[in-house]
Amino acid sequence: MEIFYPDLTAVREVIVAGWAGRDAADVQHHIDELAALGVAPPSDVPLFYRVGHETLSTAPVIDVLGSQTSGEVEPVLLRTQSDLLVGVGSDHTDRESEAYSVALSKQVCPKVSGRAFWRFADVADRWDEMVLRSFTAERTPYQEGVAASLLNPLDLVARWEQREGRVFGPGSLMFCGTVPTLNGIVRTESLTVELSDPRTGSVLSHQYAIRELPVVA
Template identity: 40%
Template sequence: MSSSTPSLLEFEVAGTGERLALADFTGMVAGYTGRDEHAVREHIDELAAIGIAPPPAVPMFYPVEASTFTSAESLQSAGKATSGEVEPLYIRHRGRYYLGLASDHTDRELEAVDIPDSKRACPKPVSRQVVAIDDLEAFSLDGARARSWVDGVLYQDGTLDNLRTPANVVGLFLERHGIGDGDFACLGGTLPVIGGKFTYGTHWRLELELPSGETLIHTYTIHHEGA
């Protein structure tokens, strides 16, 4: 399955009114992006204990169809045991970088069998608004606060200080996947779930508050096919 199926993803750049239109871009989800590699390894061991196979590399990059990225607020999912996660979204368009907001909505039943397939099985909701990144190497999300709610209940809440830096995630992705100068959209990792248990809800709200004071917000509703 190709991760660069022709698609169209549109954004508005905060504070400028500029609009971006990504077409024929590469879609990717980064996993195991914690800055503390020892803690990441412990998490991998915990997942292995419940039957989820360890990744062949850390961090891990999972290709997903570009067509699964969407800013629509009403979405369909085949599986019923699905849940989202708030994540930074790293975008490159015509050589320039941007930060958006995304949800790594995943089929949790399928995840226990095949992680890459579980990533591809669900849409990847993204914010319509993004923030321009002038210098990727200098750009930091330390101090940025990410939160998610499911059906009105707080689900994740914390800063992104413990994630690998945007430059590190993007650099490793480009090093391993060799897409040249092409456009891409890559989810950059997430926070632990409050209480440590997935919730298979319907209405999702995501927020990413930046140290600059700007806040990216996205909401969406998942409808289960056949329900």
Template identity: 40%
Template sequence: MNPPSPTLRLRVAGADLTLDLSPRRLVVAGYTARDEAAVAAHIAELAAIGVPPPPSVPAFYELDPVLLTTDPVIKVAGETTSGEVEPVLIRHRGLYYLAVGSDHTDRALERADIAASKAACPKPISAQAIALGTDPCAADWERLTVACQVDDAPYQRGPAALLRHPAELLGRMSAGGAPADADLVLFCGTLPLLAGEFVPGTHWRLRLELAGGPTLSHAYETKRRSA
């Protein structure tokens, strides 16, 4: 039997409520852009630099929930790690919430094994979440934007509408035999890099803006783990 996941405490925006999360599952979805031609072109670009193609499109990487953290500092093993901003869907006791997170990844390891590269780094998420109720479609996905800065320089910014809706991702996961009601945290994919290149920076700032609603943010710093 797997050990229980550590508990994360999140505040619910606009409410006097906290969530104590111990999710059974952490899933990072990749290649989630709505434009399938763009996804195919991106896979070809990655293959040209040695990154293996995903097992499916979209791809779903099951990770250990112990990787989740709201801490302002994360420890990484090497000098070639980098983050990327993502909308994060949380399902807890049958209700849904939206947070913002970073799929921090070991880019050197990614050339050999994508799943291992994702599992090599903690997964920062905001300590605040937006309540969606019983419907994952409650967020206005078409008017939601995300952004990321690294070392105070713009790194990513754009509309979440470029990505598949999290309800579609949940449907595809369930169609693959995954439990439809287990508590989980789902990273929903990311946007292109503004400069087109990964940056192994130190200070990361994440932002998710919901039109007419709350804005979520999270900042974290990376530090090298001792050998």
């Protein structure tokens, strides 16, 4: 399968789709779980968070403030001048600020993307079979699930376009939701994220390390 390496410095809009599960009952269960921890429920489902395009990073190391952050594997959808591409990334999030503002928690950490992408049309017919995985340091399994558990990226784009009243145009990039952790959210020194195609054995992968900056007053 052909691999593309688009110019991600051309991205001018970054959108993070939250609460993007396909099963409404599962989404509501997750909302209720977070509400019990003090996280306010979303105003809409799915909910689209805008973050600064300068937060997008393909670097092998990202800097975060303090120890209360973690990443999560997500499909990454990118509209270029000529194509719709899909890759893999991590919606790295500040968990401490998430308790009082999910939008803020999305903005304060880099949004990580791999450099390699596939043409979405090349995998669209088997998208639901795609597998999302992530691994913490020493390749300990952290997340695993199939794309069928999430809203289809084209569905997400259509919903975003309807709410925004404009098209998902060239230079737009969307993080398309994540799958559950295997044993709860944990802090890690590095994270590897993967999007794999079981039919062909093709895998898109990206690894990054997390450097924690001291919290000073």
